Amino acid sequence: MSDPGSDFSAWIGRQDSTDDDLGLAAALAAAATLGDGSERFTGGSALPPLWHWFYFLPRVPQAGLGVDGHPQRGGFMPPIPFPRRMFAGARLRFHSPLLLGQPARRVTTIRDVRLKSGRTGSLAFVLLHHGYHQGDRLCIDEEQDIVYREPGPALPAPTVVDWPPLPAAACARIVTPDPRLLFRFSALTFNAHRIHYDRPYAIGEEGYPGLVVHGPLTAVLLLELLRRQVTRPVQEYSFRGLAPLFDLAPFRLVCTPEDGGYALAAQGPDGTLAMSARAVLAELAG
Numbered sequence: 001m002s003d004p005g006s007d008f009s010a011w012i013g014r015q016d017s018t019d020d021d022l023g024l025a026a027a028l029a030a031a032a033t034l035g036d037g038s039e040r041f042t043g044g045s046a047l048p049p050l051w052h053w054f055y056f057l058p059r060v061p062q063a064g065l066g067v068d069g070h071p072q073r074g075g076f077m078p079p080i081p082f083p084r085r086m087f088a089g090a091r092l093r094f095h096s097p098l099l100l101g102q103p104a105r106r107v108t109t110i111r112d113v114r115l116k117s118g119r120t121g122s123l124a125f126v127l128l129h130h131g132y133h134q135g136d137r138l139c140i141d142e143e144q145d146i147v148y149r150e151p152g153p154a155l156p157a158p159t160v161v162d163w164p165p166l167p168a169a170a171c172a173r174i175v176t177p178d179p180r181l182l183f184r185f186s187a188l189t190f191n192a193h194r195i196h197y198d199r200p201y202a203i204g205e206e207g208y209p210g211l212v213v214h215g216p217l218t219a220v221l222l223l224e225l226l227r228r229q230v231t232r233p234v235q236e237y238s239f240r241g242l243a244p245l246f247d248l249a250p251f252r253l254v255c256t257p258e259d260g261g262y263a264l265a266a267q268g269p270d271g272t273l274a275m276s277a278r279a280v281l282a283e284l285a286g
């Protein structure tokens, strides 16, 4: 494994907090990006699961951005020297919905920094915990895996194949990840990571064959597919990004009921499993 040459233990336990008044504008913009925009929100509406990602945005000034467009490392995030950052996965528990138009706070803690050796090379994982609070309620517990990867060979563009037939009882959606969708998602999350909108950078500097689909976009589209079919609220959601998706060809989202929950998957145009996820719904009281 390449040695990133530093001990990052001093970063473990670091905390940061961000306040937000959960205004309506971001929810309406998200509804237009993720669906047909017909969903109505007013003050006091429950924020759909995962839509908290459109709030608590990073307020780093322009001068504080690194070359990749993320806040420079060595501030809150450890100064890991591997250049290629990816959102690798997350695990969430929804205790009670965040309500629009009411002040809320996100408290972020770095829980771990761990070096691993993967099939694609050396990986440095940062495990973040986010607690989302409104009044005296803990509304959402979330763990995120952020990975930093050493430089590596350029990835080829995927070869398009036919997807396998859907399992019985599954539902699916095909998504065309064009630059307009990626731009809107970057804007919703105030994420300046250049792999999502700057094609020469994504190809020339990070070795991808096209613009990279945000992991959180795939994760939220998967959960939207489920949310639009069920009435019970989502209680748990976890996902792992296994292979990147690009703006080069459509990908398929599949949602299949399974024991006690739902299995969700994003299948790349080449048939690879790009994201695997699982959701559990809350029991209704009474």
Ligand SMILES: C/C(=C\C(=O)SCCNC(=O)CCNC(=O)[C@H](O)C(C)(C)COP(=O)(O)OP(=O)(O)OC[C@H]1O[C@@H](n2cnc3c(N)ncnc32)[C@H](O)[C@@H]1OP(=O)(O)O)C(=O)O
Pocket: 085, 086, 087, 088, 089, 116, 117, 118, 119, 120, 121, 123, 145, 147, 149, 191, 193, 212, 213, 214, 215, 216, 240, 241, 242, 243, 244, 245
């Ligand atoms: C937003 C945002 C950025 C983005 O949205 S980037 C686009 C979304 N993310 C992706 O597309 C990631 C897709 N995944 C991959 O490319 C690969 O899975 C990854 C993360 C590069 C790892 O691949 P490897 O083949 O090198 O890894 P291995 O399968 O050999 O596993 C090695 C160890 O790492 C652990 N691990 C692997 N994947 C994950 C994961 N997704 N989450 C957590 N841990 C993972 C694996 O368990 C192995 O650990 P051991 O302890 O068993 O050694 C933004 O930047 O904000």
